[in-house]
Amino acid sequence: MHKSHTLPWAGLMIAAVAAVLLISAGVVVPYAIAVWVVWSLTLLISQPQEPLVIADQRQEGISRENLIGMIENAHSPLLLVDRKRVVIANASARALLGRHVIGQDVRVAIRHPRAIAMMNSDSHGEAIVSGLVRRKDVWRVSRFAVDDRTSVIELVSKTAESDVSRAHTDFVANASHELRTPLSSIIGYVETLSEHPDDIDSDTAKKFLDTILREARRLQNLVSDLMSLSRVEAEKHDRPDEPVALNALVERAAREGAGLDRAERVQYSQDGDFEVRGDPQQLEQLVRNLVDNALKYGRAGTPVDVRLSESSLGEAKIEVKDHGEGIAPEHLPHLTRRFYRTDPGRSRMSGGTGLGLAIVKHIVERHHGRLDIESELGRGTTVTVRLPRDGIVKFPVPTQTTETAGLSQEGG
Amino acid sequence: MISEHTVKAFDEDITRLRGLITEMGGLAETALEGALDALIRGDEELAERIVADDRKLDTLESEVDRLAVKIIALRAPMADDLREVIAALKIAGVVERIGDYSKNIAKRVGHIEGRTRFEPLTLLPAMGEVAAEMVHDVLTAYAARDPALALEVIASDKKVDAFYNSVFRNLVSHMVENPATISSAAQLLFVARNIERIGDHATNVAEMVYFAATGDYPLDDDS
Numbered sequence: 001m002h003k004s005h006t007l008p009w010a011g012l013m014i015a016a017v018a019a020v021l022l023i024s025a026g027v028v029v030p031y032a033i034a035v036w037v038v039w040s041l042t043l044l045i046s047q048p049q050e051p052l053v054i055a056d057q058r059q060e061g062i063s064r065e066n067l068i069g070m071i072e073n074a075h076s077p078l079l080l081v082d083r084k085r086v087v088i089a090n091a092s093a094r095a096l097l098g099r100h101v102i103g104q105d106v107r108v109a110i111r112h113p114r115a116i117a118m119m120n121s122d123s124h125g126e127a128i129v130s131g132l133v134r135r136k137d138v139w140r141v142s143r144f145a146v147d148d149r150t151s152v153i154e155l156v157s158k159t160a161e162s163d164v165s166r167a168h169t170d171f172v173a174n175a176s177h178e179l180r181t182p183l184s185s186i187i188g189y190v191e192t193l194s195e196h197p198d199d200i201d202s203d204t205a206k207k208f209l210d211t212i213l214r215e216a217r218r219l220q221n222l223v224s225d226l227m228s229l230s231r232v233e234a235e236k237h238d239r240p241d242e243p244v245a246l247n248a249l250v251e252r253a254a255r256e257g258a259g260l261d262r263a264e265r266v267q268y269s270q271d272g273d274f275e276v277r278g279d280p281q282q283l284e285q286l287v288r289n290l291v292d293n294a295l296k297y298g299r300a301g302t303p304v305d306v307r308l309s310e311s312s313l314g315e316a317k318i319e320v321k322d323h324g325e326g327i328a329p330e331h332l333p334h335l336t337r338r339f340y341r342t343d344p345g346r347s348r349m350s351g352g353t354g355l356g357l358a359i360v361k362h363i364v365e366r367h368h369g370r371l372d373i374e375s376e377l378g379r380g381t382t383v384t385v386r387l388p389r390d391g392i393v394k395f396p397v398p399t400q401t402t403e404t405a406g407l408s409q410e411g412g
Numbered sequence: 413m414i415s416e417h418t419v420k421a422f423d424e425d426i427t428r429l430r431g432l433i434t435e436m437g438g439l440a441e442t443a444l445e446g447a448l449d450a451l452i453r454g455d456e457e458l459a460e461r462i463v464a465d466d467r468k469l470d471t472l473e474s475e476v477d478r479l480a481v482k483i484i485a486l487r488a489p490m491a492d493d494l495r496e497v498i499a500a501l502k503i504a505g506v507v508e509r510i511g512d513y514s515k516n517i518a519k520r521v522g523h524i525e526g527r528t529r530f531e532p533l534t535l536l537p538a539m540g541e542v543a544a545e546m547v548h549d550v551l552t553a554y555a556a557r558d559p560a561l562a563l564e565v566i567a568s569d570k571k572v573d574a575f576y577n578s579v580f581r582n583l584v585s586h587m588v589e590n591p592a593t594i595s596s597a598a599q600l601l602f603v604a605r606n607i608e609r610i611g612d613h614a615t616n617v618a619e620m621v622y623f624a625a626t627g628d629y630p631l632d633d634d635s
Contacts, residue, residue, distance in 0.1 A: 084428075084431065085427060098555075098556050100555065100556045100557065101555075103427075104427060104430060104431070104555075105427045105428060105430055105431025105434070106431070107431040107432070107434045107435045107438070108430055108431060108434045108555045109555070111434040111435060111437055111438030111441070111551065111555070112438050112441075112442065113435075113438050113439050113442055113465075113468075115438075116435055116438060130445075131441060131442075131445070131548055133552075134548075135445075135544060135545055135548045
């Protein structure tokens with residue numbers, strides 16, 4: 001725009017030179033000046049045409065370069081398709097599909113029949129395709145028509161989600177593996193004991209029997225955890241409505257969860273009286289599991305704080321806090337998955353089944369509560385469960401656990 | 413990357429030709445994956461759909477033929493363009509064959525009895541995986557004009573052949589021991605044969621891709 005304000009200096013100079021030449025040719029001075037003024041004015045009047053031309057160019061020039069800039073750094077792979085040809089592929093699309101797709105038929109980039117059928121129709125649409133880059137991956141291909149020849153294609157990876165559904169099917173395989181491990185060591189030790197009773201001195205025999213007992217207990221825990229998990233899951237959708245006095249329940253369950261030998265490490269505190277509608281057995285199990293986890297993964301001898309208080313939204317809040325090594329952030333989203341272990345060896349040594357938090361999660365969901373896990377490496381982990389209080393539910397409560405601490409939904 | 417041609421319509425024809433080939437490839441790939449899936453799960457409905465879908469491949473193949481002939485007749489392509497068109501013509505035929513073999517596998521799904529207890533069935537998925545991987549890779553190599561990936565596909569044909577031999581031996585000994593299951597086992601023998609042929613055809617496509625990209629035929633090292 002500012003170009004229109006600059007004076008046409010060259011034109012003005014030519015006009016001035018012409019006036020001087022007229023004077024020197026003998027024309028009277030006022031005439032020469034008049035000619036110069038009229039010439040200069042015409043120059044100035046003709047000026048405003050230029051801005052119009054510039055504006056036109058802008059309108060045309062906006063499309064391609066600006067579009068490239070707009071989509072270039074988007075996280076999801078985007079393709080701009082002009083009459084079946086890929087004209088722009090942004091950085092993530094180039095990384096995913098390769099540079100070669102630019103200028104090629106869009107079918108070269110995405111060859112799945114479902115996607116091609118979708119792209120052949122003129123409207124918006126989406127298709128779930130597999131084998132886009134690698135054989136078993138899953139992507140959602142969405143097409144947005146810009147006008148009748150141009151469209152934008154967005155690719156969203158669904159591989160992780162299809163993995164989650166695969167995790168359900170893997171569950172049986174996992175569970176049988178978990179059950180088999182203790183069984184085979186029990187069988188192994190019992191076989192040794194019964195086949196060579198004379199070669200084994202009483203010390204070794206004692207050691208063997210201890211191992212057998214430990215493995216048998218583990219098996220017992222595992223079976224009872226699996227039972228309660230399937231029970232909780234079966235009733236997932238009907239919300240329990242028995243009135244439960246939380247204070248006494250939490251205190252008792254925390255003590256039970258600790259057992260006699262660890263009871264002094266649990267420090268219970270409460271702030272107000274709470275009554276919720278729920279299933280007392282399941283709530284007890286929830287607290288027991290959390291306390292047991294905190295004692296197991298907290299440093300030996302450090303206290304575990306169990307605190308019952310009111311959340312900022314008026315819910316009953318149960319916090320279980322340990323002073324342990326904490327959990328690395330990358331593990332947090334997976335903690336409620338069945339059989340997920342941050343450190344498989346240690347978890348097995350301490351008798352963990354890998355199902356505790358999965359059960360907790362399902363109980364919380366059934367009670368329409370929320371579960372958060374916060375952890376700081378070196379400082380410890382805090383698990384917070386918030387349960388809507390009886391009769392004072394003023395807002396629709398999400399049925400899922402929140403994901404504020406990076407805690408995603410399940411895995412199982 | 414092939415540079416732009418002065419005649420823009422020629423460019424468009426080549427692009428369309430490549431688009432058609434990859435579309436055929438996508439169909440053949442899905443047919444193979446689906447046929448293997450149907451075979452393992454005994455899903456006869458899926459198998460029927462695959463048999464029906466094979467027609468699309470035939471239509472596309474004749475479309476490729478027409479377009480390739482038209483390009484040669486009207487534009488008289490030279491050098492790498494000619495290679496591209498010739499390769500496309502040949503690849504279309506081979507991909508169509510891959511689709512046929514997949515259809516053939518799907519057709520046999522209904523002929524296998526007592527599948528839940530039929531132990532030889534467990535031999536085939538791993539073999540199918542390797543062949544499906546080859547088909548997938550060769551199509552990607554075609555799309556990217558990547559001769560290195562094509563060579564890799566050619567190399568993995570040995571794996572399919574090794575699988576075929578062991579599946580064959582297993583099935584034959586299974587038939588000797590359980591004469592009652594011979595008809596089902598014979599069906600599986602044909603399935604294994606089809607998978608093996610698919611591997612060979614994927615190798616053929618890989619050779620074409622290599623040829624189109626470099627102008628040479630890859631050295632045949634298994635003779």
